[in-house]
Amino acid sequence: MAITSIFIANRGEIAVRVIRAARELGLRTVQAVSAADGDMLAARLADATALVGPAHATKSYLNKEAVVRAALESGCDAVHPGYGFLSENADFAEMVEAAGLVFIGPKPETIRQMGDKARARQQAQAAGVPTVPGTEGVVADLDTARVEAARIGYPVMIKAAAGGGGRGIRVARDEAELTTLFPQASGEARAAFGDGGLYLERFIGRARHIEVQVLGDGERAVHLFERECSLQRRRQKVWEEAPAACLTNEQRIALCLSAVRLAERVSYRGAGTLEYLFDDATGEFFFIEMNTRIQVEHPVTEMVTGVDLVRAMIRVAMGEKLALRQQDIVLRGHAVEARICAEDPAADFRPSPGTVTGLTLPGGFGVRFDTLLYAGYTVPPFYDSLLGKLIAHDDSRAAAIVRLDRALGELVVEGLPTTAPLHRALAADPAVQAGTVHTRWLEEWLAAAPLAVPLAAAPLAASASPTLVTPA
């Protein structure tokens, strides 16, 4: 379907990113704005803006009816949902299509299917994609648990079927522990949740977060290799890379081809990401979930493949078939991304909205800064703290980290604290440089060596190497 004009149903840096891609395709852009966002960068760059509601996101960017109405009234024929907000809301995608607009993303049914963890797991298994080994349902009794645990492999997690959010989870390292813990866990689950049902799942102590970028046109899919996003704080990614340096080439190929199998099985359309846990100890990878949208960290993939993912997803939405063949997509070098947030790393990451009184942007060869910042902008307190993503690309991982650190040194945001000092400390850390990290590494590192007050002001040499023993 022909598209002439895109409604951007998002805000912040990703809205800027979409406007740029649309403009290069010769398309008009209309930017959704809440009452608090009239002066954001995307609103300034777009051809027009449309008010979708008050500051509170549930009344504006999450208000499906208001967004669809604004898209229609502003004469748009397509909607780009960005990430977060309504981007993985199947009902919204359906409303967009029912209004005669193009939804730039997968079919609503795909969003619904892959958004349901159990259904996504079934699809993965049917496509021959490994999932975390576990019982398919509740375990009847201890004898069954012993048999199942032996099949799954120790250590195993004992999870309450009625639990959630990490509650009611125990780890058994061997059969003796299972024998002790299983009855305890069942009793506790009955007391806490009124349901003593338990299931078992392989416990992966030192997992890396690895994800594969895919693009599909509804029939054929390709992968654009993988990213590693193990450095996380409170389940939020902080630093991302492409490719994942820990993988052998054989592992990489097996991982990426598994993602293509699953994407083609669900007739995936647009840009998507399959998330996996990678067990360093065994070299196994397990599919956990699919994100049916463009992701925050997509630029690292763009830098190492040279493929403009946002442009590609718009083209597929216009009804074009994928122009890329798998053999055309090659890895070149390494890219690292630091999420620059309006948070104070020296004060337990306290959110820090406010006015940018001065701004010096980094630049130079191999440096990209996707940001919502401009001098004089007031960062509102109502939304996510992400200010921008600083990306460095170079021939090797080591060189990319040096380049990232150089660029971080050039970035000056006056008027509010940012997480840039955290990233300089990470760039200087031996474990980060060696790549010996896992998904809990950053929180352990912060707990062992909190970013002291002098860090914000101190040069890199003085802030380097917090006194932490590198995890084996």
Add this chain to the structure above:
Amino acid sequence: MAKTIQAPLPGTFYRAAAPGEPAFKSEGDAVAVGDTIGLIEVMKSFTPVVAEEAGRLLAFHVENEDAVMAGQPLYDLDA
């Protein structure tokens, strides 16, 4: 004597811990030092608004889920 308490932070003001939960305080309620009056959400992190003075809550200046700026009048207290 009535006095106006200002918002300590900019963000979104909530009068209850979650949608559907009872409000922390209603107009006319007694307020003790340390009582939670509401929450302010700043960039997805929630900070309680805690009473530093006792009295009777006369009126809110801000509705549930409204945007507030730091220093904006939040509620009136008969101290």
